[in-house]
Amino acid sequence: MRHITPFLWMSMLFLSFACTKKQTDKKVNIIPEPLSIQxxxxxxxLTPTSVIYADAKLKSEAILLQGFVQxxxxxxxxxxxSExxxxxxxxxxxxxKEEEYLLSISNDKILIEGKDGRSVLWGIQSLRQIISENEDQLPCVTIKDQPRFRYRGMHLDVGRHMFPVAFIKKYIDVLSLHKINTFHWHLTEDQGWRIEIKKYPKLTEIGGFRKGTVVGHHGSSKQFDGQRYGGFYTQEEVKEVVKYAQERGIETIPEIELPGHALAALASYPQLGCSGGPYEVAQTFGVFEDVYCAGNEETFHFLEDVLEEVMTLFPxxxxxxxxxxxxxxxxxxxPKCxxxxxxxxxxDEHExxxxxxxxxxxYLNSxxxxxxxxxxxxxxxxAPNATVMxxxxxxxxxxAxxxxxxxxxxxxxxxxxxxYQTEDISNExxxxxxxxSVKEVYDYEPLPSSLSKEEQKYIIGVQGNVWTEYMKTPEKVEYMMVPRVAALSEIAWTAADNKDWKNFKSRLNDIRKVYDQMDLNYAKHLYNVLGEVKADTSLKALVATLETTSDQPILYTLDGSVPNENSQVYSKPIVINQTTTLKATVTPNTAYLKREINFHKAAFKPLELLSSTSNTYFKYGKTPLNDGLRGSLIYNSGAWVGFNQGDFSCVIDLEKNxxxxxxxxxxxxxxKKGVFGPKAIEIYVSDDQNDYQKVGEKVLPMTIQETADGITDYEVKFDKIVSRYIKVIVKNxxxxxxWHNDSGKQAYVFIDEIIVE
Known part of the structure; x- marks a missing residue:
């Protein structure tokens, strides 16, 4: 035996301790957050000589684990x-319990237990993330975990744009990674019928294809690309997808649209509509008047036949x-209806x-x-037994x-x-x-406080939806879905008391390694900079709070220039009380966040609403009409006030003449949203808030079918006047x-900043 000196012995002991300490310092970062980790x-x-030992019923799960390690x-x-x-x-x-799993990592083995294959698979997905983060040396932990909700869903619309089977499988892989247990497959639409029905071959021969697709937003564009578009999934392909999903712990639910969104079916079989056609597979998006005829018995025979074939494909x-x-x-x-x-x-027609x-x-219940x-x-x-989304x-x-x-x-x-997942849509x-945003997804609480504890039991889960009107490629779907699906998974799986945004951001940074391994085109906004700018009435200023999952410092400027290596480093919320442009990034010389702020004579002055507005759009519970923060094309960003009940009016107190x-x-x-421009703007002034004098009016151009979406500032000029109170009236x-899809309904008018100069 080699002689070991006391010094060498102490050194080896120190190194041994340091190695163990280094490894036990490693944390387990899993999305969604488990119930408990010890x-x-x-x-x-984990070495090439390590083996996987599985119960006989868990062979497919073991094969999946092999692939993840590889x-x-x-x-x-x-x-x-072997033992x-x-x-x-x-x-x-x-x-x-159902979907509960135990994951134990000791120094000589890893044990995953579950009630069935799906439960074990959730444990495997957690282990996969641990391996991705720690590679071959895994910290010893005991994880006890189970989901908050039994239904955890993600939807994919393939009617507007469809995707290859290979991508559908990749989509399912993303769901399984995040312990989403339901794939809602939206298979029929006005723009295309995507599932083979053998009894009605015209559904795919005719209904599976459209002559072209609208260019740009369908509400403001009349241009079409003129390119025939379409396709469908054969029944064999559907079976393949359903089986693939089952092996990854996921139930696939088909959607066959009725009684509306039926143009593709009516184009194939015109006798199913009220007028008898002719009909055409839709080239644009939206809501169409032609639907299945509810007075025609053939409609119900057709739908029952279709559903019969669908049910044989989806267990x-x-x-x-x-x-x-x-x-x-x-x-x-x-007449038939x-x-x-x-x-x-x-x-009536609603009944x-x-x-x-x-x-x-x-029929389905039978x-x-x-x-x-x-x-x-x-x-x-x-309907008596229906589940409501x-x-x-x-x-x-x-x-419900x-x-x-x-x-x-x-x-x-x-x-x-x-x-959109960012307000800066010019680069989206x-x-x-x-x-x-990712944070808005994360902050959502599915159990309404207005329900009693007993009533809350009927909320069985939560689902994210991916509608593909403007998603033509798999890469675009990935970009819009990831990482918001991670936030959704935590709403659906993690106990409410275990949720923590700051902690989630840290874990989101680690799961990027898995996203990269899966070759996902995920959105990186949160990995750069996200910002929230709120009005602080006590400071009479705006306060900008910036955040990132990156471990790099946030650089920012307040003069409109692009941040570089010499820019200020963000350390605390920024108080802004003058006109400026905020830009921030973690990557020098590239501006990922931009906020334009306009201080004027009415900024943060007392404002009294004289008419009703929709509080739906008061994102921070305050009226954002004179806070210096301009609205973007994002109507629900919190910077806009919407109203559709008569004219809008308010009074601003400038506090002195x-x-x-x-x-x-x-x-x-x-x-598309029924948000139209106003008819006119009127300005009144007063010294005592009793007698108002009209000083200016602007009659505005009428919104017509060809009017483009966008933001317009309307300026009302008048002779210089000294006054304290300003009354603003905006005519609905x-x-x-x-010609509008919602003809007859009251239009909305949206306004943001009322700028006084």
Whole structure:
């Protein structure tokens, strides 16, 4: 034996201690955050000689684990049945709850237990993230974990744009990584029928293809690319996708749209519509008046035949029937539909829609299936056993839960991933509109406080939606989905008390390694800089709070220049009380965040609303009309005030007599959303808030069908005058015209900053 000197012995002891200490300093960062993690003072080394030992029922899960190790470490542990150490053991434990798993890493083995293959797979996905972060030396931990909600869903629309089977599988891989257990596959639309139905071949021969696609936003563009577009999934491909998803812990729920969003089907079989056609597969997006005829018995025979074939392909408990955005125009004119209303003693067309949906539900229930529909299925009376997806806010979900129906929360403002994820949309790919950041997704709470504890039990889960009107490629879908899906997964899986935004950001930085291994085109806004600028009335200033997941410092400027290596380093919220442009980044010489701030004579002065507005758009609970912060094309960013109940009026108190000569009002047009320009702006002044004198008026150009979306400042000039109080009246457009999809409804007018100079 080699002689060891006391000095050498002490050195070896120190090195041994240092190695162990180094490894036990490593943290386990998993998304979604587990229920509990306990650390031990040791680590496990994963080597090419390590093996995977699995129960017989867990062979497919073991093969998946092999692949994850191979993609991360470059070697694949063998599958062996021996009881040797240096192994990863996968084990069925029937005493555990549904989807609960235990993951234990000791110095000689890794053990994952679950009630079934899906539960074990969730443990494998957690181990995968640990390996990605720590590579071959894994900290010893014990993780006990189970989901908060039993339904955790992600949706993908393939009607507007469809994607290869290889990408559908990749999409499913992303879901499985984040422990999302349901894939909602939206297969039929006005713009294309995407699933083979053998009894009705024209559905794919005709309905699977459109003559062209609108260029730009459909609400403001009349141009089409003229390129035939389409395709569909064969029944064999559907089976392949369903099986692939099952092996990754995911149930696939098909959606077959009815009674609306049916143009592709009507183009294929015109007799199913009220007018008999001719119909054409839609080239643009939106809501169309032509829907399935509710008075025609052939419609129901057709849909039952279609659903029969669909049910043979999807073993899921649920079938989604859509049920949303169904105009009643054709039903009102259709003799067959009116006869149906009389024969069934229905009150109106809304009850006719309820009849339609309930009839389909009875058929599905007779086949052992349950029906899901968007919250419009509440209108006219809810089908007896239906599950409601609440997308138009949370009101539909609340109403359904109070009626003791199962609810999946999927409100557009929080979990629609076709919204922009940054306010600086000038550098973003074209999208439908709206604004939903990663943080807004993360902050969403699916259990409404207005429900009792008993009623909250009917909220069975939450879902994120990917509508693909403006997503033509797999790369675009990935960009819009990731990393917001990570925030969604934490809402759906993690106990509410365990959620922490700061901690989540840190873990989000670590999961990037897995995203890179999967070759995902994920959005990197949060990895650069995100910022929130809020008005502080006590300071009479704006306060900018910046954040990033990066470990690099945030650099910023307040003079409009692009931040570089010599720019100020962000360390605390920035107080801004003058006109300026804020730019910030973690990458010098590239501005990732930009906020324009305009201080003027009315900034932060007392403002009294004299008319009602929609508080929906008061993002921070305050009226953002004179806070110095301009609105962007994102209508729900918090910088805009929307109103559709008569004219808007307010009074600004300048607090002392002030010389003024003009007032500018920022306005927004979003044609599809029914946000039109105002008719006129009137300005009044007063010294005592009693007698007002009209000093200026501007009659504005009428919004017409060709009006483009955008922001316009309207300026009302008048002779210089000294006064204290300013009354601003903005005239509403009125009823939406006949050419608009929502004809007859009251138009919205949106205004942001009222600038006084």
């Amino acid at each position: 650390y031990q003072e040791d680590f496990f080394t 993609s991360t470490l470059g070697f694949s542990p063998k599958l062996e049945s 040797k150490t240096d192994k990863i053991e996968l084990k069925i434990n029937k005493d555990l 899921s408990n649920y079938i989604h029937i859509g049920g949303d955005e169904c105009p009643k125009t054709q039903w009102k004119k259709c 009116q006869k149906r209303i009389r024969d069934e003693k229905l009150k 006719l829609q309820s009849y339609f949906v309930q009839r389909i539900e009875k 086949k052992g299936k349950r029906m899901i529909g968007w919250d419009e299925i509440l209108e006219g009376g809810l 609440s997308w138009r806010g949370t009101e539909g979900g609340i109403a 839960a109070k009626a003791h129906h199962e609810v999946i929360m999927t409100p557009g403002d929080h979990v629609y991933f076709d919204h 790919p074209l999208q439908v509109g709206g604004y939903t 002030t010389e003024i000569a003009k007032v500018r009002v920022g306005t927004l047009i979003k044609m 457009y009125g009823k939406l015209p006949k």
